[in-house]
Amino acid sequence: xxxxxxxxxxxxxxxxxxxxxxxxxxxxxxxxxxxxxxxxxxxxxxxxxxxxxxxxxxxxxxxxxxxxxxxxxxxxxxxxxxxxxxxxxxxxxxxxxxxxxxxxxxxxxxxxxxxxxxxxxxxxxxxxxxxxxxxxxxxxxxxxxxxxxxxxxxxxxxxxxxxxxxxxx
Numbered sequence: 001x002x003x004x005x006x007x008x009x010x011x012x013x014x015x016x017x018x019x020x021x022x023x024x025x026x027x028x029x030x031x032x033x034x035x036x037x038x039x040x041x042x043x044x045x046x047x048x049x050x051x052x053x054x055x056x057x058x059x060x061x062x063x064x065x066x067x068x069x070x071x072x073x074x075x076x077x078x079x080x081x082x083x084x085x086x087x088x089x090x091x092x093x094x095x096x097x098x099x100x101x102x103x104x105x106x107x108x109x110x111x112x113x114x115x116x117x118x119x120x121x122x123x124x125x126x127x128x129x130x131x132x133x134x135x136x137x138x139x140x141x142x143x144x145x146x147x148x149x150x151x152x153x154x155x156x157x158x159x160x161x162x163x164x165x166x167x168x169x
Contacts, residue, residue, distance in 0.1 A: 025114040033155035037121035045100040047140040069093035069128030
């Protein structure tokens with residue numbers, strides 16, 4: 001078995017023998033959890049104008065993507081093998097056009113539980129952006145999904161995290 005470097009943290013999903021495991025959160029106290037993730041979808045300016053004007057042949061792209069993002073967050077454990085099934089109390093997906101050529105996708109997820117909802121927020125933001133791509137790829141194959149990240153997380157033993165703020169190592 002490999003030795004861990006001194007001071008290195010052990011990954012919670014890796015057992016001592018190097019195998020993969022789902023973390024046991026049974027002894028953890030339930031707390032209010034909240035996470036926000038974002039993604040940037042870049043596109044041609046004409047594509048953004050078409051989406052905002054709701055003039056695509058496939059219908060209201062952002063309404064469809066909003067539903068897809070919510071569904072994705074709810075189904076995260078079916079997609080990410082070691083995620084716990086959580087009873088989500090809130091999922092919100094929002095879009096902010098960033099002129100001239102992109103859409104900022106934001107997904108906020110909340111629950112009261114024994115583990116966080118960062119993965120649900122990330123999956124919700126990613127699938128919402130991918131749905132926009134899918135619905136618009138016929139008019140713009142150069143779109144790209146960029147900057148997928150957790151921007152804030154609250155609750156649980158590790159407390160709060162806000163992207164860009166200094167945190168302990």
